[in-house]
Amino acid sequence: MILGLAVIVVLPFVVGISWVLLVTELAILVLYAMAYNLTMGVTGMLSFGHGGLFGAGAYILVIAMIKGDIAMPYALLAAPILTALITFVIGWLCVRLTGIYFAILTLAFGQLIWATIWKMRTITGGDDGLTGLQIPSVMASPTNQYFCILAIVMLAVLSIKIIVDSPFGFTLKTIRENQTRAQCIGINVKRYQLLAFTASGLFTGLAGALFAILMRGAFVEFATVARAFEPLFAGILGGMHVFWGPAFGAGMLLSLDTFIGAYTEYWPLVAGGTLILLVLFLPEGIIGRIASIRKARAQRLNQSSA
């Protein structure tokens, strides 16, 4: 833990700027993947709408700063809160449905957000996006930006950790494991699902806003279906039922994208192939697999000592 912190603090002074930017991007993707996992991994709700929410967070920040002349700290506060409000409304309509129907309704809302961004040219700039975001000079250098964004991401991930480990988090996992049973022990399933979805939207909006800061603008690609698949991919890669699984998956995803992308333009081929193999042969994810091997070993040790 302390070692990790030390690495994070020292890193920008030993590596080049491109690495600093890459790690900053990684931090944002980690937050996005973990935010998404609050719905998918923790509560067991499959959502395809998070691309739209990510885009919403980014656009709210950029529109507030460029069109509304609002200072960055306030815009950065407004983006996740407004995204959470949007998520709440969407969630309120979606939690009536379950399984694949829930997923498709979230997909529809995600697409609705994407279409709105795409078509409302006067406000969002349409497919040109909104560029020229002015960052306060304190944060303008890549190193300072790195520290600010990493600090925010760590705070957010800590909050997610607290949520997941709280009684509330355990209730969510109960719902994931068995909805009927959860209902029978008196849990208001729909309400908890709505709360989990909203919390997930809050952090997704934050991730989107941070990404807009990193990219100095917002683009309609931020809100596509492909963007919605990213955190799900990260979760499957790392393992969505272990806390750090999606973070690890996000790291793998970004490094695959960056390093294989540098060798060949056919990176989707590699990504798709990896995904197919993972889903077929390692459905619990890499970190998930390691966790279950450890658990099995611990159980064996227990049995032999008893």
Added chain:
Amino acid sequence: MGLDAILFQVLTGVGKGMNLFLLASGLSLIYGVLNVVNFAHATFYLIAAYICYTITGLFPNGYWLALILAPIGAALLGGICERLFSRLYDKEHYTQIMLAWGLILVFGDLMKLTWGSEGKMVPTPDVLAGGVPLLGGNFPITYIFVIGVAAAIGIALYVVLYRTKVGIDVRAAAADAEMTSALGVPVDKLYIIVFMVACWLAGVGGVIATLLSPIYLGGDLEIILAAFIIVIIGGMGSILGSLVGSLIYGVVFALGILVLPRFALVFLYILMVLVLIFRPYGLLGRPR
């Protein structure tokens, strides 16, 4: 704008809708019988369209050959993919969707490798060129052809499903696979056949779609979303539902373009959201 122009636009919408019906009915069939959400369905459509492009480039009158061969190619590819999906039949839907997403990425890149990233046009066969005077406009023959082919296939699908032994088996497997299997029906083989037929339908859809619009990479994602909207509105697992959904989709889109050109698609998303909220299993679907 006169009534004629609006009716003309409705007819165009019917053409587009019937084209999509070929895709949506397969998607619906796979969901209804195999309980698989084939997110990659439109990829077979796009592959068939590209094969059609290649065949028409090789032979002067290749379109008719392509109409026969390309869907068969899509069906064979579908048969291979079914073997992958079969490992996930008893798993959660998201695993199937991720597998499909992997297939979309892989096939997308393979198509890019084979056919390059610029858009492709398939020349319209002479027989189908031109139009017929209708409602004060010139209605393209290609649209009439598309509506005819889709309608003929739709009727054939209906006859097979409701008037033959195989159709009874398929519907029985959709209702209760275990019991059907116990009665001696080879359900595994039935699943392969259904998947391949659905991919064949998508292939036909792709080949006739080349008459209406150019082929381009990433077109499969757009089309699959359209097909999802259709099966959700019509009802997942219902063939008649996907016909109704397709017609609604085509007409609403065509009229939406007249009213608010930039928001035509938004109307459809709103329609889908309303259907999901008030009748989640679709207009003609049954709750399961």
